[in-house]
Amino acid sequence: MNALEETYQLAKAMTIIALLATVPGYWFTVYFIDKIGRFIIQLVGFLLMSICMAILGLKYHDEFCGGNRLMFSVLYGLTLFFANFGPNSTTFIVPAEIFPARFRSTCHGVSAAAGKAGAIIGAFVVQSYTQSGDSNGIKKAMIGLSLVNLLGFFFTFLVPETKGKSLEELSGDDRELGSGDEKAVAVDVPPGPVAAAGNA
Secondary structure, eight states: OOOOHHHHHHHHHHHHHHHIIIIHHHHHHHHTTTTTTTTHHHHHHEEEEHHHHHHHTTTTTTSGGOOOOHHHHHHHHHHHHHHHHHHHHHHHHHHHSSSOOGGHHHHHHHHHHHHHHHHHHHHHHHHHHHHTOOHOOOHHHHHHHHHHHHHHHHHHHGGGOOOTTHHHHTTTTTTTTTTOOOOOOOOOOOOOOOHHHHHH
């Protein structure tokens, strides 16, 4: 197989995976985001990604899943599905909702930058384990990724649920209204020309 055919086969495989796993993950997020909430989607996404990657790592010897291509395809597809029906979507949505209005765009940018920095660091760390093709290194990389996802699972418990809440409620801008009843505010208004003429 020459380089062109290899590139074609790789592109075809990635397209099939995207159509069967990645894109449906986004569709599920769109449908369920306001039904079950951001918190549950992110929690389940991290947990199932961790499980799938742990299985891929523990089952790796000389090749993934002992050469069982169907098992590998299913686990890899599920990992991508729950990445998108999970933290890949919620980590973009939640920062836009939980920060106060005056800091929202800045904090959302910082959150996005932190995510990109993590992706860069992760890519270099994983590559350092897998570049040589050593089976033990690949196993360690997959198990390490599983542990990182498990860490994300536990950190999700620090994130508030934003389902069904307005941006004002989330940022605390509605607290001036107390329990929901409007407070009467006395305002001194200087008399206008009409009022002055009536008093004359």
